[in-house]
Structures are given as structure tokens and as C-alpha cells.
Amino acid sequence: MVADDSSGSKRRHRPGTAAYTTGRSTAARILAVARDIVINDGMAKLTMRRIARESNISPGNLSYYYASKTDLLEDLCHHVLEPYLQEFERLRSQDSGSPRAQLRAVLEYVFDDLSTTETTHFFPELWLLALRDEWAAKQMENIYATYRSVLVDIMHNMYPGLEARKVQDLALAISASIEGHTVFIGYGREHAARAPHVKSLIIEHLINLVDTTAAACDAAGNAA
Amino acid sequence: MVADDSSGSKRRHRPGTAAYTTGRSTAARILAVARDIVINDGMAKLTMRRIARESNISPGNLSYYYASKTDLLEDLCHHVLEPYLQEFERLRSQDSGSPRAQLRAVLEYVFDDLSTTETTHFFPELWLLALRDEWAAKQMENIYATYRSVLVDIMHNMYPGLEARKVQDLALAISASIEGHTVFIGYGREHAARAPHVKSLIIEHLINLVDTTAAACDAAGNAA
Amino acid sequence: MVADDSSGSKRRHRPGTAAYTTGRSTAARILAVARDIVINDGMAKLTMRRIARESNISPGNLSYYYASKTDLLEDLCHHVLEPYLQEFERLRSQDSGSPRAQLRAVLEYVFDDLSTTETTHFFPELWLLALRDEWAAKQMENIYATYRSVLVDIMHNMYPGLEARKVQDLALAISASIEGHTVFIGYGREHAARAPHVKSLIIEHLINLVDTTAAACDAAGNAA
Amino acid sequence: MVADDSSGSKRRHRPGTAAYTTGRSTAARILAVARDIVINDGMAKLTMRRIARESNISPGNLSYYYASKTDLLEDLCHHVLEPYLQEFERLRSQDSGSPRAQLRAVLEYVFDDLSTTETTHFFPELWLLALRDEWAAKQMENIYATYRSVLVDIMHNMYPGLEARKVQDLALAISASIEGHTVFIGYGREHAARAPHVKSLIIEHLINLVDTTAAACDAAGNAA
DNA sequence: AATGAATGAGCGTTCATTCAT
DNA sequence: TATGAATGAACGCTCATTCAT
Numbered sequence: 001m002v003a004d005d006s007s008g009s010k011r012r013h014r015p016g017t018a019a020y021t022t023g024r025s026t027a028a029r030i031l032a033v034a035r036d037i038v039i040n041d042g043m044a045k046l047t048m049r050r051i052a053r054e055s056n057i058s059p060g061n062l063s064y065y066y067a068s069k070t071d072l073l074e075d076l077c078h079h080v081l082e083p084y085l086q087e088f089e090r091l092r093s094q095d096s097g098s099p100r101a102q103l104r105a106v107l108e109y110v111f112d113d114l115s116t117t118e119t120t121h122f123f124p125e126l127w128l129l130a131l132r133d134e135w136a137a138k139q140m141e142n143i144y145a146t147y148r149s150v151l152v153d154i155m156h157n158m159y160p161g162l163e164a165r166k167v168q169d170l171a172l173a174i175s176a177s178i179e180g181h182t183v184f185i186g187y188g189r190e191h192a193a194r195a196p197h198v199k200s201l202i203i204e205h206l207i208n209l210v211d212t213t214a215a216a217c218d219a220a221g222n223a224a
Numbered sequence: 225m226v227a228d229d230s231s232g233s234k235r236r237h238r239p240g241t242a243a244y245t246t247g248r249s250t251a252a253r254i255l256a257v258a259r260d261i262v263i264n265d266g267m268a269k270l271t272m273r274r275i276a277r278e279s280n281i282s283p284g285n286l287s288y289y290y291a292s293k294t295d296l297l298e299d300l301c302h303h304v305l306e307p308y309l310q311e312f313e314r315l316r317s318q319d320s321g322s323p324r325a326q327l328r329a330v331l332e333y334v335f336d337d338l339s340t341t342e343t344t345h346f347f348p349e350l351w352l353l354a355l356r357d358e359w360a361a362k363q364m365e366n367i368y369a370t371y372r373s374v375l376v377d378i379m380h381n382m383y384p385g386l387e388a389r390k391v392q393d394l395a396l397a398i399s400a401s402i403e404g405h406t407v408f409i410g411y412g413r414e415h416a417a418r419a420p421h422v423k424s425l426i427i428e429h430l431i432n433l434v435d436t437t438a439a440a441c442d443a444a445g446n447a448a
Numbered sequence: 449m450v451a452d453d454s455s456g457s458k459r460r461h462r463p464g465t466a467a468y469t470t471g472r473s474t475a476a477r478i479l480a481v482a483r484d485i486v487i488n489d490g491m492a493k494l495t496m497r498r499i500a501r502e503s504n505i506s507p508g509n510l511s512y513y514y515a516s517k518t519d520l521l522e523d524l525c526h527h528v529l530e531p532y533l534q535e536f537e538r539l540r541s542q543d544s545g546s547p548r549a550q551l552r553a554v555l556e557y558v559f560d561d562l563s564t565t566e567t568t569h570f571f572p573e574l575w576l577l578a579l580r581d582e583w584a585a586k587q588m589e590n591i592y593a594t595y596r597s598v599l600v601d602i603m604h605n606m607y608p609g610l611e612a613r614k615v616q617d618l619a620l621a622i623s624a625s626i627e628g629h630t631v632f633i634g635y636g637r638e639h640a641a642r643a644p645h646v647k648s649l650i651i652e653h654l655i656n657l658v659d660t661t662a663a664a665c666d667a668a669g670n671a672a
Numbered sequence: 673m674v675a676d677d678s679s680g681s682k683r684r685h686r687p688g689t690a691a692y693t694t695g696r697s698t699a700a701r702i703l704a705v706a707r708d709i710v711i712n713d714g715m716a717k718l719t720m721r722r723i724a725r726e727s728n729i730s731p732g733n734l735s736y737y738y739a740s741k742t743d744l745l746e747d748l749c750h751h752v753l754e755p756y757l758q759e760f761e762r763l764r765s766q767d768s769g770s771p772r773a774q775l776r777a778v779l780e781y782v783f784d785d786l787s788t789t790e791t792t793h794f795f796p797e798l799w800l801l802a803l804r805d806e807w808a809a810k811q812m813e814n815i816y817a818t819y820r821s822v823l824v825d826i827m828h829n830m831y832p833g834l835e836a837r838k839v840q841d842l843a844l845a846i847s848a849s850i851e852g853h854t855v856f857i858g859y860g861r862e863h864a865a866r867a868p869h870v871k872s873l874i875i876e877h878l879i880n881l882v883d884t885t886a887a888a889c890d891a892a893g894n895a896a
Numbered sequence: 897a898a899t900g901a902a903t904g905a906g907c908g909t910t911c912a913t914t915c916a917t
Numbered sequence: 918t919a920t921g922a923a924t925g926a927a928c929g930c931t932c933a934t935t936c937a938t
Contacts, residue, residue: 176404185396
């Protein structure tokens with residue numbers, strides 16, 4: 001699940017840069033190093049000098065690839081989040097036998113992913129960044145909107161009659177509920193050991209939430 | 225709901241400090257200022273100089289109260305979280321007619337609190353801090369353990385036969401599910417407007433989760 | 449002719465700074481060092497780090513006195529120009545026997561001053577600075593306006609009937625003519641050796657310009 | 673009045689460079705861009721990177737044409753000043769009816785030229801550069817020596833008997849007096865609006881200075 | 897003739913911290 | 918209690934320059 005450079009990526013480092021193979025490898029190294037720093041030590045420890053040092057290049061050369069830290073940060077967000085986007089698209093088009101099974105597959109993927117170092121460490125940073133940084137907010141909304149749209153698609157297949165607004169709220173509630181577990185059962189977190197138990201508890205419950213809500217709406221619809 | 229200095233607070237500013245009235249008011253001012261900075265501008269903008277400036281004291285004097293930034297941070301955590309602790313104790317001992325009504329009251333309180341600027345902005349900072357700072361991790365665990373213990377108490381009243389481990393997992397899943405909404409429907413967040421709809425969707429269903437789980441366990445118990 | 453701190457100086461270093469004797473001496477040292485750098489090596493070589501180094505203080509401490517380089521530059525302008533302002537006021541109130549003698553005294557002072565290292569090196573920097581820096585432009589206008597107002601006063605004493613506008617143009621032309629010599633006969637300049645000869649040539653003649661202009665205006669006035 | 677490459681220019685970009693048509697046009701572009709930067713934004717903003725960027729070439733290629741910034745600066749001086757040299761030669765050989773009329777023509781040209789953006793902005797930079805840069809000093813002396821030699825020629829025609837040294841001092845005083853107006857009535861300067869009035873005031877006066885000095889010397893000579 | 901890639905010193909500035917008074 | 922004064926490392930960033938291709 002590595003970002004594919006040939007894909008429709010919008011923006012990357014300073015234009016004109018990374019044209020030769022050596023430059024391309026340097027550019028890749030920069031992002032990899034930056035990613036590792038954020039995940040291992042947190043965004044607060046992500047400094048241009050350290051990125052340069054750990055990429056084995058000079059500060060001057062780093063700013064040849066990224067004119068400003070903001071530029072780098074934007075590219076980093078993109079770089080880290082793109083694989084998730086691709087995974088969501090894969091899950092959307094995946095045939096699991098039934099919509100219900102497909103929904104379960106998606107929720108299990110997301111829940112399991114919470115325990116990943118990357119997810120446990122990067123996403124909370126993104127949540128915080130998004131509070132003050134316009135660009136980060138857009139990136140965050142982008143990834144979660146994609147995630148929810150997959151849920152929406154599947155729920156629509158399960159209950160075609162369920163009204164759109166309701167389905168969207170369900171997707172929001174479901175995704176938020178699962179994301180919330182990150183800080184409790186994520187990698188290295190206090191209750192990481194309970195992850196399997198909580199997983200079975202919560203996933204079945206969330207699928208059940210869809211059924212219940214659909215039934216309630218259906219009843220309300222019929223009554224009207 | 226202001227922190228009561230005479231309460232069982234473990235540690236506070238430099239010992240021997242804040243003995244006189246002026247000192248005490250200065251100490252209070254420092255924490256209030258620090259809290260505001262974190263909530264309004266984020267932890268990254270919390271600098272000793274700025275705290276000093278906005279507290280109308282000199283940097284030198286600030287370090288008289290707090291020998292290091294870490295010390296201040298610890299006290300700040302305590303200062304911000306204590307009111308929540310008190311609120312949870314209040315909710316624990318609150319009589320709402322039935323355990324189910326009491327559970328609903330707690331979940332509604334927590335859910336509504338998510339939309340608060342303070343909660344939306346402070347807790348994600350805490351989640352991040354807890355990843356690297358021992359003390360923050362302890363503070364975070366403390367507040368959430370208290371929160372869950374309230375849920376555990378109530379659920380025990382609802383289903384005395386439900387085994388302890390299961391009840392604890394339920395409390396974990398319920399609290400995590402609600403917390404997760406912070407970053408989506410919290411103050412100023414993308415989907416803040418959907419808060420009321422998501423609230424009604426999720427709360428009833430989390431209560432339902434308790435019933436379902438209890439029923440399933442009961443059935444399993446009987447079968448055995 | 450040293451700047452007097454007790455005078456009506458408008459602004460100085462960061463407020464609250466230089467309150468004790470040690471701080472005051474440091475503040476003075478900073479300006480003296482900055483002045484020397486500009487005069488000896490030019491404005492382009494005036495860096496915060498070098499000022500700090502040559503003032504025997506740390507960069508951090510320098511920015512304690514001056515929060516930004518711009519602040520320091522403004523204070524430096526003030527510091528360097530103030531003595532000139534005071535000298536002009538002295539010349540204005542000086543009794544030289546006759547207005548003509550007083551005029552000659554002023555022009556001689558200014559002309560002789562051109563050969564000073566300080567004037568030769570600092571004023572051209574100011575002229576350049578004033579092109580792009582608002583504050584420098586104001587400071588430059590301030591010093592030259594004072595200079596011209598002295599000339600205006602004296603010329604008014606010489607020819608009370610001469611119209612104000614004409615007197616002002618005369619002051620402008622006279623001062624500009626003398627200033628222009630800075631870059632040719634100033635300290636270390638190509639033609640420094642010709643200074644005495646050019647001085648006698650130009651000063652008498654500028655006084656003569658006043659007489660000639662007054663006579664011409666008088667004739668025109670009578671004719672009308 | 674564009675610099676002619678075939679003229680007796682002493683040195684230009686890196687030897688061997690600009691041999692082909694493309695190279696020549698690039699070389700010309702570099703100087704034009706550099707000139708514009710200095711005139712519009714000042715010497716302090718003249719950086720190699722910026723010259724390269726605005727010339728649409730890479731920094732590497734720029735240093736193919738100019739091995740160092742100093743080299744470029746020298747060429748830039750030459751490039752900017754050459755048109756003035758040519759203009760002075762034109763003025764020297766210009767027939768204006770009488771030497772006095774020719775002198776007036778020269779002074780008027782120079783005075784009017786002061787109001788030019790180019791002159792107002794470039795010459796003060798040159799004055800400053802000449803203080804520390806040998807080459808700039810030479811270039812500056814070259815242009816002003818040519819200027820003065822024109823004045824000397826004309827004054828010699830007016831008063832053939834006037835001794836050489838005196839004539840040279842006169843030329844120095846006259847040119848310096850006019851140049852001094854640059855920083856007061858030049859383009860965008862505080863007193864630009866007074867330019868026409870000051871012009872008539874000063875030019876007639878300077879011509880008069882020649883007459884007076886000649887008369888005085890003549891009298892002194894006769895007396896002796 | 898031109899490019900992309902890289903260097904390393906230096907820039908102005910901020911920071912947590914220390915300390916004498 | 919409180920201040921002014923000071924440190925030194927680190928920050929993001931710019932610069933003239935070099936060099937292989």
C-alpha cells in the first residue's frame with residue numbers, strides 16, 4: 001500500500017525538482033524521513049534541520065526541494081494519506097458476497113488499522129493540525145469523506161429506501177465511533193490489550209445500528 | 225466548577241510557593257492564562273515567555289512558580305481536568321430515577337460537552353501529549369478511568385449479573401465511541417451542525433448495546 | 449556632541465529594558481557598536497549576530513533589547529542623527545555678529561563636517577535607506593528640515609522682505625549643493641584633497657546666491 | 673541610447689562566453705534584469721538566485737556567465753554607466769551657438785536627468801559601492817571624470833586664460849552641487865515638486881559662478 | 897549553453913532557562 | 918515575590934557558489 005507516483009497526485013515538492021533519478025530518490029527520502037519523525041516523535045519534533053540531517057542532505061538542499069516547511073507539511077499529509085485513500089477505493093469495489101459482509105470487512109479493516117503505529121500516531125496529529133491549518137483540515141475532510149462515502153455506498157445497497165441524510169449521519173456516527181478507539185486501544189495505548197474484545201463488541205453493534213435505524217425509519221415511513 | 229485548592233490535589237507549582245495571597249493569585253493567573261493559550265491557540269503556541277507576558281509577570285518570576293515548563297504542563301493538566309473529575313463524581317451519585325436514565329444522563333452530558341471549545345481543543349492535545357509524556361498519560365488515564373468507573377457502576381446497577389470484565393469492555397467501547405465524535409462534530413469542526421442528529425442516533429443505541437450484550441451473556445450463561 | 453539620554457528622545461530599545469545600570473551600559477554599547485559597523489563596513493554588514501558578537505553579548509540578549517533588527521535600525525538612526533539636530537539648534541541661536549556671518553558659519557560647519565568619517569559614510573546610507581524605508585525617510589527629512597529651517601531663519605534676518613517660498617527653495621538649493629560634495633570630497637573620497645579649495649569657491653558663492661536672488665526679487669517686486 | 677557591444681568595452685561576462693547568438697541574448701537579458709532589480713528594489717535585493725529566476729535561467733547557468741557576483745556587479749556598473757558616457761561625449765561635441773549656451777545645455781541635461789528613476793536610484797547605490805569596492809570606485813571616477821572634462825572643455829572655451837587647476841575645481845564644485853540635488857528632488861523624493869524652481873535657481877547661479885571666478889582670477893592675475 | 901542537485905555558512909529570531917538583585 | 922539581564926542552542930530560511938551531467 002505504497003503511494004504510486006504515477007497516479008494523479010496533485011502537487012509535489014518544488015516544480016522542476018526531482019527531475020533526475022538522484023533527485024527523485026532524495027525527494028522520496030525526505031518524505032519517508034519526515035513521516036518517520038512524525039510517527040515516532042511527533043509533529044513537534046519535525047524540524048527542517050532534523051529532516052535534512054536524517055535525509056543526509058544539507059538544510060540548503062532541503063529547501064531546494066521544499067521552499068518552506070508548510071510546503072513540506074502539505075506534501076507529507078498527502079504522502080501519508082494517499083495509501084488510505086487507495087485502500088478505501090479498493091474496499092468500495094470489493095465483492096464480499098453481501099453488502100452486510102462488505103460493511104463488516106470495511107469496519108474490521110479500519111478497526112484493525114487503529115492498532116498500527118502509523119495510524120495511532122499520525123491521525124491524532126492530523127486532528128490537531130486540522131484545527132488551525134486550513135490545508136490540513138481539507139486533507140482530513142478529504143480522507144474521512146472518502147471513508148464515509150464507502151460506508152454510504154454499502155448502506156445504500158443494504159437499504160436502498162433509507163434516506164440519504166440518514167445514511168450520511170449513520171456513516172458519520174459509525175466512523176466517529178471507531179476512530180474514537182484510536183486513543184484507547186491504539187498502538188502502545190493503555191488498553192491495547194482489549195482491542196480484540198472491544199472489536200467484536202463494537203463492530204457487530206455498529207452493523208446492528210444500521211439495521212435498527214433502517215427498521216425505525218421504515219416503520220416511520222409506513223406509518224406516515 | 226472551579227478547581228478547589230483545598231481538595232486532594234497531589235502537586236502544585238513549586239513547593240513553598242504561593243504561600244501568600246498575592247502569590248496565590250499569581251499562581252492562579254498563570255494557570256488560567258496557560259489554559260486559555262492552549263485552548264485558543266494550541267499547545268504548540270504555549271511558551272513560557274507568552275504565559276509570563278499574558279500573566280503580567282516576568283519570565284524570571286514565572287520560573288519562580290514553575291521551575292520548568294514540564295512542571296507547569298503537569299499542573300495545567302491537573303488544573304484543566306479536575307473540574308471534569310468533579311463532574312463525574314456528581315454524575316455518579318446523581319439520582320435520575322433509574323439506572324438507565326442515569327446512564328442516559330451521563331452519556332448526554334459527555335456528548336454535549338464535546339461541543340465545548342475547551343473539550344474540542346484540549347482533549348486532542350491531551351491525547352497527543354499522553355503518547356510521549358508519562359505524566360500526561362497518567363492524567364489522561366485518570367480522567368477516563370473515572371469516567372468509565374461511573375459507567376461501570378451504573379451498568380452494574382442495571383445488570384448485576386454481568387461479569388466485571390464485560391462491563392469494563394462495555395464502558396471502554398461506549399466512552400471511546402463518544403470521544404471519537406469530538407474531532408468531527410466538536411466546536412468549529414466540519415460536521416458540528418450534525419451534532420444533535422448524531423447524538424440521538426448514537427446515545428440510544430449505546431444504551432441498547434448494554435442491553436444486547438447483557439442479554440447475550442445471560443443467554444450464554446444459561447446455556448452453560 | 450554626544451546624544452543626551454535625558455533629552456526628549458521619543459523611543460528607545462524594548463520598553464522595560466535598560467532599567468539598571470548594567471542594562472543601560474549594554475544598551476549604549478549596542479548602539480555604539482552598531483554605529484561603528486555601519487560607518488566602517490556599511491549597512492550591508494550590519495547583522496544582529498555581529499552586533500551581538502562585538503557587543504560581547506549573546507544573540508538572545510541582543511533581541512532582549514531589540515525585538516527586531518528594524519527596531520534597532522530605527523534607534524540607530526535616532527542615535528546617530530540626534531547630535532546633528534542639537535548642533536543645528538546651537539547654530540541657529542548662535543550670535544556671529546551679523547546674519548551673513550552666521551550664514552557663513554553654518555555653511556562652513558556643514559561643509560567641514562562632510563569630511564568626517566561618520567558623515568561621509570553614514571549619510572549616503574541614510575539616503576539609500578530613505579528610498580525604501582518609511583521610518584528612515586522620516587528621519588532623513590527631519591534632520592534636513594531642521595538644517596534648512598536654520599538657513600531659512602538666517603536668510604529671513606538678512607532679507608525680511610524675501611518671500612517664504614523663495615527662501616525655502618534657496619535653503620533647499622544651498623543644502624543640496626553642499627551635501628552633494630560628500631561623495632566627492634568626503635573622507636577618503638577621490639578628491640578629498642581639493643576640499644579646502646572647493647570650500648572657499650562654493651561657500652562665498654552660495655552666500656552670494658542669496659544676495660543675487662534677493663536683489664532680483666526686489667527688482668521684480670518694484671517693477672510690478 | 674543602448675550600450676553597444678562592439679564599442680571599446682573593457683571586460684564582459686566570462687571570456688569565451690556569449691559567443692553564439694543565444695548566449696549573447698542571455699547575457700544581455702541578465703544585465704537588463706540585474707539593472708531593473710537594482711533600480712526598482714535596490715542593491716540589497718540583488719541576489720544571484722533572483723537574477724537567474726527573472727532571467728529564466730538556472731543559477732548554474734548564471735554562474736556560467738558570471739563566475740561570481742562581483743564579476744556581475746562590475747559588468748552591471750559598466751552596462752548602466754556606458755550610456756551616460758556616450759551622452760557626455762555627445763554633449764561635448766554639441767554646438768549650441770556659444771560656450772555659455774553649451775554649458776547651460778549640459779547642466780540642464782544633468783539636472784533633468786536627476787529626476788529619472790534610474791539616476792535617482794542607481795547613483796546613490798554607486799556612491800555607496802564606491803566606498804568599499806575598488807572597481808566601483810574606478811567606474812564612478814570614470815563617469816564623473818568624463819562629466820567634468822566636458823565642463824572643463826567648455827569653461828576653457830569661455831575663459832581660455834583661466835588656469836587649469838581652477839577650472840577643474842570649478843567643474844568639481846559644479847558637478848557636486850548638482851549631484852547633491854538627487855537625494856532631495858530626485859524621483860519620488862520628498863521635494864521632487866520643487867525641481868523646476870530649484871533648477872532655474874541653481875543653474876543660472878552655477879554659470880554665474882564661472883563668470884565670477886574668472887573675473888576674480890583675472891583681476892588677481894592683472895594685479896600681479 | 898544549460899540544467900538539476902547539492903553545500904555550508906550565515907541570516908534574524910525564538911526559546912527554556914538561569915541568576916543576581 | 919518579583920525583576921531585569923543574560924545565555925546558548927535551535928529554529929526556518931537565504932545565500933553565493935560548485936559540480937556532474
